[in-house]
Every structure is written in C-alpha cells, then in structure tokens.
Amino acid sequence: MPTYSASPLFFVPKYHLLSKNLVIVPTYLELENVGRMIDAVLSLPVPFHILVVDDGSPDGTAEVVKTKRQQHPESVHLLERSGKLGLGTAYITGFYWGLERGYDYIFEMDCDFSHNPTDLVRLLKTLENGADLVVGSRYVRGGKCVNWPADRQILSYGASFYVRLITWMWVKDPTAGFVGFRRKVLETIDLDKIKFIGYAFQIEMKFAAWVLGFKIKEIPITFTDRIEGTSKMSKGIIKEAVWGVVQMKWWSLTGSLKHAERRAKIVKNEASQRSI
Numbered sequence: 686m687p688t689y690s691a692s693p694l695f696f697v698p699k700y701h702l703l704s705k706n707l708v709i710v711p712t713y714l715e716l717e718n719v720g721r722m723i724d725a726v727l728s729l730p731v732p733f734h735i736l737v738v739d740d741g742s743p744d745g746t747a748e749v750v751k752t753k754r755q756q757h758p759e760s761v762h763l764l765e766r767s768g769k770l771g772l773g774t775a776y777i778t779g780f781y782w783g784l785e786r787g788y789d790y791i792f793e794m795d796c797d798f799s800h801n802p803t804d805l806v807r808l809l810k811t812l813e814n815g816a817d818l819v820v821g822s823r824y825v826r827g828g829k830c831v832n833w834p835a836d837r838q839i840l841s842y843g844a845s846f847y848v849r850l851i852t853w854m855w856v857k858d859p860t861a862g863f864v865g866f867r868r869k870v871l872e873t874i875d876l877d878k879i880k881f882i883g884y885a886f887q888i889e890m891k892f893a894a895w896v897l898g899f900k901i902k903e904i905p906i907t908f909t910d911r912i913e914g915t916s917k918m919s920k921g922i923i924k925e926a927v928w929g930v931v932q933m934k935w936w937s938l939t940g941s942l943k944h945a946e947r948r949a950k951i952v953k954n955e956a957s958q959r960s961i
C-alpha cells in the first residue's frame with residue numbers, strides 16, 4: 686500500500702534548496718563595483734549566494750545591495766556594520782552568518798574584481814573533489830598578477846616568502862584573499878580567537894587550518910588590479926602582518942593557539958550590526 690508523506694526536503698530551510706555555496710564579499714567604498722559584482726555572482730553557471738558585509742560605506746554601497754536584494758531576496762544578503770572595522774572581523778561575522786544558515790562551502794572574495802568571480806566555480810570543484818581549504822593562488826604554476834604596480838607585487842611576493850620562512854607552512858600564496866572553506870574547517874577553527882584584521886588575517890586563517898591538519902589545495906588564478914575605486918591597504922596592515930606572523934608561529938610552538946578547541950555554540954553577531 687502506498688504511503689504519502691511529505692519529503693523531508695520539504696522541511697529544509699529554503700537556503701539549502703537553492704544553494705549550498707556562499708560567497709562573502711566585504712565592502713568599504715565599493716559603489717562602482719558592488720552592483721556588477723552581485724550580477725556576476727548571480728550569473729555563474731552554478732548557484733552561489735552572496736553576502737555583502739559593508740562597514741557603513743558613506744558612498745551608498747549598501748543601498749545598491751538593498752536594491753539587488755529586493756530583486757533576489759534568497760540569494761543576495763547584506764550585513765551592515767556601524768563603521769570601518771576591518772576585513773578580518775567582516776569575514777568572521779560573515780562566517781558565523783553562513784554557518785548558522787547551513788551553507789556547505791563558504792568563500793571569500795574581494796569586491797574590486799581583482800578576483801574573477803567566474804573562478805568561484807573552479808574553487809568549488811576543488812572543495813567538492815576533497816580539499817578542505819582551497820586557495821586561489823597567484824604564485825603556483827599558471828597563476829599571475831595583471832596590472833599590479835611593481836611595488837605591490839614585490840611586497841606581496843616578499844610577504845609570501847617571509848611567511849613560509851617563519852611559519853614553515855608550504856602555502857605559496859598565504860596572503861591570498863580568494864579562498865574557499867569546507868564548513869567543517871570554519872566550525873573547527875575557533876573563530877573568536879582569530880586575532881588579525883588585514884593580510885595577517887588571511888595568513889592566520891590558512892595557518893590555523895594547516896596547524897589543525899586540514900587539506901589545503903592551491904589552484905592558479907589571475908589576479909587583476911582594481912580598475913574602479915581605491916585600495917584600502919595601509920602601512921598599519923603591513924606592520925600587523927610582519928609582527929603577526931612571528932606571533933602566530935610563537936603561539937603554535939607554545940601551544941597557546943587553541944583553535945582545535947571547537948566552540949560549543951556559535952556566538953551571536955555583534956549587536957551593532959543588522960541582518961536583513
């Protein structure tokens with residue numbers, strides 16, 4: 686006799702039915718780029734949801750996201766924070782948001798088209814094929830930088846060498862900001878203990894995953910200098926990275942890097958921010 690019961694899928698939140706992939710895009714003063722970036726993500730051949738974390742950009746970046754969200758309420762999301770609080774905390778906030786909503790694969794990407802959104806599909810494939818963390822890398826065979834000023838290239842390549850020298854982590858592009866995580870990596874790393882906010886944040890996330898034994902894979906990407914808007918790179922961010930890398934290594938050697946202690950529950954986002 687046939688039984689008629691509702692499919693379990695029926696009860697799954699809508700997010701899961703539409704996409705298991707979330708790309709987090711932090712923004713500060715990205716009015717010229719954010720609308721095009723959302724359109725580019727939504728037109729990928731594989732469905733991705735996008736979460737913009739905007740730090741109160743005075744140019745109206747968030748307004749553009751709100752308009753896009755009205756057209757695509759399931760796939761476009763916005764977290765607004767009260768002021769420029771830095772890239773690292775924007776991502777941590779986004780990671781919690783994505784974990785709470787059950788996404789399987791969570792990505793980081795800049796809003797300025799330095800990272801080509803079409804590469805998200807290759808990053809995703811790499812995770813689906815077994816990597817825990819995938820890095821869109823400028824410094825593996827096939828990777829390159831286009832139109833980046835020589836001083837930025839030297840700084841970036843020098844930083845990669847310095848990180849490898851101090852930490853012994855083999856990742857060739859440790860400051861890369863085009864990265865994808867399997868959710869278990871973000872669940873395992875104690876995100877509340879991630880300390881840094883700039884390039885050092887990017888290094889710290891990879892280092893924490895590496896210390897915990899997760900499988901990291903680098904795939905080549907072409908990194909293109911931004912055409913619209915301006916860089917928010919500062920001397921402070923460089924200083925943080927130089928000293929931060931030494932601190933990270935020290936913590937790992939002394940055992941005070943306790944990322945392995947998984948958090949029992951995911952803490953709520955800062956009170957100052959609003960999810961819509």
Ligand SMILES: Nc1nc2c(ncn2[C@@H]2O[C@H](COP(=O)(O)OP(=O)(O)O)[C@@H](O)[C@H]2O)c(=O)[nH]1
Nearest residue numbers: 711712713738740770771772775795796916917
């Ligand atoms: N939410 C947020 N986003 C930021 C902040 N600083 C930079 N961004 C964003 O992070 C991404 C990378 O920054 P960018 O200025 O291009 O740095 P660069 O590529 O190193 O020159 C861009 O999408 C920026 O809009 C910040 O303090 N808060």
Ligand SMILES: [Mg+2]
Nearest residue numbers: 795797799911
């Ligand atoms: Mg940039």
